[in-house]
Amino acid sequence: MSNFKMADxxxxxxxxxxxxxxxxxxxxxxxxEIRKRVLDVVLDTGYKPNLxxxxxxxxxxxxxxxxxxxxxxxxxxTLIRQVEHNLIEEGYRITICLTGYNRDKEQKFLDDLxxxxxxGLIVLTSRENTSLYQDVSVPVIMLDQxxxxxxxxxxxxxxxxxxxxxxxxxxxxxxxIFVVTTSSPDVxxxxxxxxxxxxxxxxxxxxxxxxxKSQLRHxxxxxxxxxxxxxxxxxxxxSDLFAAFTNKILEQQGLRVPEDVxxxxxxxxxxxxxxxxxxxxxxxxxxxxSQTIMDYLLAGIHKKPMxxxxxxxxxxxIEKESTQ
Amino acid sequence: MSNFKMADxxxxxxxxxxxxxxxxxxxxxxxxEIRKRVLDVVLDTGYKPNLxxxxxxxxxxxxxxxxxxxxxxxxxxTLIRQVEHNLIEEGYRITICLTGYNRDKEQKFLDDLxxxxxxGLIVLTSRENTSLYQDVSVPVIMLDQxxxxxxxxxxxxxxxxxxxxxxxxxxxxxxxIFVVTTSSPDVxxxxxxxxxxxxxxxxxxxxxxxxxKSQLRHxxxxxxxxxxxxxxxxxxxxSDLFAAFTNKILEQQGLRVPEDVxxxxxxxxxxxxxxxxxxxxxxxxxxxxSQTIMDYLLAGIHKKPMxxxxxxxxxxxIEKESTQ
DNA sequence: TTGTAAGCGTTATCAG
DNA sequence: CTGATAACGCTTACAA
Numbered sequence: 001m002s003n004f005k006m007a008d009x010x011x012x013x014x015x016x017x018x019x020x021x022x023x024x025x026x027x028x029x030x031x032x033e034i035r036k037r038v039l040d041v042v043l044d045t046g047y048k049p050n051l052x053x054x055x056x057x058x059x060x061x062x063x064x065x066x067x068x069x070x071x072x073x074x075x076x077x078t079l080i081r082q083v084e085h086n087l088i089e090e091g092y093r094i095t096i097c098l099t100g101y102n103r104d105k106e107q108k109f110l111d112d113l114x115x116x117x118x119x120g121l122i123v124l125t126s127r128e129n130t131s132l133y134q135d136v137s138v139p140v141i142m143l144d145q146x147x148x149x150x151x152x153x154x155x156x157x158x159x160x161x162x163x164x165x166x167x168x169x170x171x172x173x174x175x176x177i178f179v180v181t182t183s184s185p186d187v188x189x190x191x192x193x194x195x196x197x198x199x200x201x202x203x204x205x206x207x208x209x210x211x212x213k214s215q216l217r218h219x220x221x222x223x224x225x226x227x228x229x230x231x232x233x234x235x236x237x238x239s240d241l242f243a244a245f246t247n248k249i250l251e252q253q254g255l256r257v258p259e260d261v262x263x264x265x266x267x268x269x270x271x272x273x274x275x276x277x278x279x280x281x282x283x284x285x286x287x288x289x290s291q292t293i294m295d296y297l298l299a300g301i302h303k304k305p306m307x308x309x310x311x312x313x314x315x316x317x318i319e320k321e322s323t324q
Numbered sequence: 325m326s327n328f329k330m331a332d333x334x335x336x337x338x339x340x341x342x343x344x345x346x347x348x349x350x351x352x353x354x355x356x357e358i359r360k361r362v363l364d365v366v367l368d369t370g371y372k373p374n375l376x377x378x379x380x381x382x383x384x385x386x387x388x389x390x391x392x393x394x395x396x397x398x399x400x401x402t403l404i405r406q407v408e409h410n411l412i413e414e415g416y417r418i419t420i421c422l423t424g425y426n427r428d429k430e431q432k433f434l435d436d437l438x439x440x441x442x443x444g445l446i447v448l449t450s451r452e453n454t455s456l457y458q459d460v461s462v463p464v465i466m467l468d469q470x471x472x473x474x475x476x477x478x479x480x481x482x483x484x485x486x487x488x489x490x491x492x493x494x495x496x497x498x499x500x501i502f503v504v505t506t507s508s509p510d511v512x513x514x515x516x517x518x519x520x521x522x523x524x525x526x527x528x529x530x531x532x533x534x535x536x537k538s539q540l541r542h543x544x545x546x547x548x549x550x551x552x553x554x555x556x557x558x559x560x561x562x563s564d565l566f567a568a569f570t571n572k573i574l575e576q577q578g579l580r581v582p583e584d585v586x587x588x589x590x591x592x593x594x595x596x597x598x599x600x601x602x603x604x605x606x607x608x609x610x611x612x613x614s615q616t617i618m619d620y621l622l623a624g625i626h627k628k629p630m631x632x633x634x635x636x637x638x639x640x641x642i643e644k645e646s647t648q
Numbered sequence: 649t650t651g652t653a654a655g656c657g658t659t660a661t662c663a664g
Numbered sequence: 665c666t667g668a669t670a671a672c673g674c675t676t677a678c679a680a
Contacts, residue, residue: 003461005673016651021675029649051439052385053673056376057656063419071401081395084422088429093436095387096420098408105412112417115375137327216597244598251600273540274568276575276600329657340667345659353665377657381672 002046013041024049055117064297065113067097067106068124069184073239074269075284076124082290083122090298092119101126101185114138120297123151126185139300141293145187146310152296153310156289158191161282161315165192165236165264166199168280172262172323174234177207178226180219180246181238189238192266192282196236207236216245223249233261240265240272243279247322263322277321284315326370337365348373379441388621389437391421391430392448393508397563398593399608400448406614407446414622416443425450425509438462444621447475450509463624465617469511470634476620477634480613482515485606485639489516489560489588490523492604496586496647498558501531502550504543504570505562513562516590516606520560531560540569547573557585564589564596567603571646587646601645608639 010017015034022030023038041047055061064087071077084094095118097109106129113121114137123133124143133140134149142151144158169177179196181189200207210226212219223246232255237243243265247257255261257277265272268283292311299306334341339358346354347362365371379385388411395401408418419442421433430453437445438461447457448467457464458473466475468482493501503520505513524531534550536543547570556579561567567589571581579585581601589596592607616635623630 007673017674018651018653018676019649022650025675031649034650048435048439050380050441050673051436052376052380052441053656054675055656056374056380056658056673057675059656061376071395071405072398074396077395077401080420081422084420093419093421093433095417096404096408097417098405109417111372112375115372117374117376216594241594241598248598248600270540270565271595271598274565274572274595275598276572331657341658342660342667342669343665346666349659355665358666374657377672378659379672380657380674381659383672 002048004045004047006047006049009038009041009045009047012045013038059117060119061117062092063116063118064092064094065097065109065118065121066094067099067109067121069101069126069186070098071096074241074271075239075267075286078269078286079290082286083293086290086294090294099125101129103129103132107132110136119301122293122297127187128185139297141297141300143293144191151309152300152306154289154292154296154313155188155191155311156284156313157315158188159195159198161266161284161317162192162195162197162236163199164195164315164317165266165282166196168264168317168323169234169236169262170199170203170205172234174262175205176231177205177234177236178210178223178230178232178246179207179236179238180210180212180223180242182242183211183213186238192238208232212242219245220249224253227253235261235263237263237265240267240269240279240281243281243322244271244275247275247277247279258322258324264317265322268318272318272320275322277324280320280323281318282315283318285313289313326372328369328371330371330373333362333365333369333371336369337362383441384443385441386416387440387442388416388418389421389433389442389445390418391423391433391445393425393450393510394422395420398565398595399563399591399610402593402610403614406610407617410614410618414618423449425453427453427456431456434460443625446617446621451511452509463621465621465624467617468515475633476624476630478613478616478620478637479512479515479635480608480637481639482512483519483522485590485608485641486516486519486521486560487523488519488639488641489590489606490520492588492641492647493558493560493586494523494527494529496558498586499529500555501529501558501560502534502547502554502556502570503531503560503562504534504536504547504566506566507535507537510562516562532556536566543569544573548577551577559585559587561587561589564591564593564603564605567605567646568595568599571599571601571603582646582648588641589646592642596642596644599646601648604644604647605642606639607642609637613637 006017006020010020023035099106120139122141130147140151142153144155146153208230210222243263265279265281268281272279272281330341330344334344347359423430444463446465454471464475466477468479470477532554534546567587589603589605592605596603596605
């Protein structure tokens, strides 16, 4: 990294700072000779402009804040990766803010970002915390849930995903159904459950709920406890990880999947392919998800008119071995 | 977000900008009355100082760049999460840069960060790309490998981890050993293999190598191909994910784990607990890893003297069901 | 087409 | 203790 400043380059090239600035910003109205002279010095010195200074005067930072509960979920990690990839192409970078659903933390992150001239925000949070984003001065993409105010909501069709899963278990003739889900205020999971519920209630079925705390051993306990008092022949888990773990526990208990129990997970992640049997699951197209986020985020940043402020992306069920 | 600037606050409180600045920076030498007067206005208006302006004059940004190939590995995702958590406590935030081992991308990330007054850098990269970091103007924590220049290297004992795995398979009497590893230039994996090799060569054993590209189905092909020509009774995978997948394929081929084949993974991740059988694995203490990174990073930022510039953290083998 | 000078919103310096 | 005034490193009217 060179320690040259624009003034140094200007002096060395025998021009003014303004001219150097124009050359570097690809401004027109610079004579070829002078452009070359400046560029030569820039190359010689390895000069790189200070982006903070530029940021201060332009009130932008080419930085997008990405606020999420965690990166431990494979789907979220993939989304982060994909969004980062797409944003880079457009000249932005991302600052990751992991909130753990903690409102104070989230508030602090938000303030910090807003004080740093960020250009936009992508947010995944709980229902309670949406209020933080109702009146923010930069474009906000709110994931998975509606929020009043100016934000654009983008979500995959979690309700329908859950609904499809429900229909599938019903089709398999399952009567004793477990739902394995998180205890976090995860809006996607709760939408999935609503859809699932709907599918079951259409044939007058209900289900047992097994809640998993972050630690899998708690999940194991809860599952075994419920198994002690209820039979099971069908499972819907709100994530592939839960599905995979449930699959293991069930087989440890002497139940065979899919012969005795059908299992459906969510996410179509790597995990759904490394279990035996592989897991039937609901797939969201992460590339499309990311691309849509990008499109609306950039539209917001460039103040382009938007037709919609609420976008629902389709999902599909991927049949694997756990529901045969 | 308020749109007030320091000058506004100063005017409203009837003092100078300098005084407002002093109050907000918690400077001493401000009379109680004036302090209160300013603070009242600040609270009333919801004023928050612009961090970019502060950053410009102080030549720091309270931002740490975290350069890694990807976030799809569970160990790395956990490390990112932990480091982020620790850094927040210290008033820093992180910008994530996912390189995919692409040198150009990495170079661009680096330049961009350096042009933005970042305070420090945490880097996980390939051997070839270390040269990018040999002469960087901010503290660099290089993960998993040594690098000449001023950077501090922090690594877990990958070599010994591999060695332990090798010893364990030998102890189980394995003679036909497979190693399943990545085809990426992953320095940790290659260290693990060195250690593993050493353990085997001490008893004059060798092994077959199965290379996995990012897509698991390629891995499956490679594995089946090798199985067609070689017997196997022991497997060492350089990640739990590979181990889990291998476990699945082997059982599909009619081999029982651990009766016919012993498997050892790496990372002690969630994956190692959701397979049947659960996977014996090598565990790195991520909290300690993260804390060590933090300590040295902050020491570097605050220009404190450091006793060591090369830190190796211990690992341990966690015996689960796949090697019994 | 180029240079001069005035910002961007803070903090640092130096009188008072 | 407080207030002008000059940085920080760049962009951008406005002039020339």
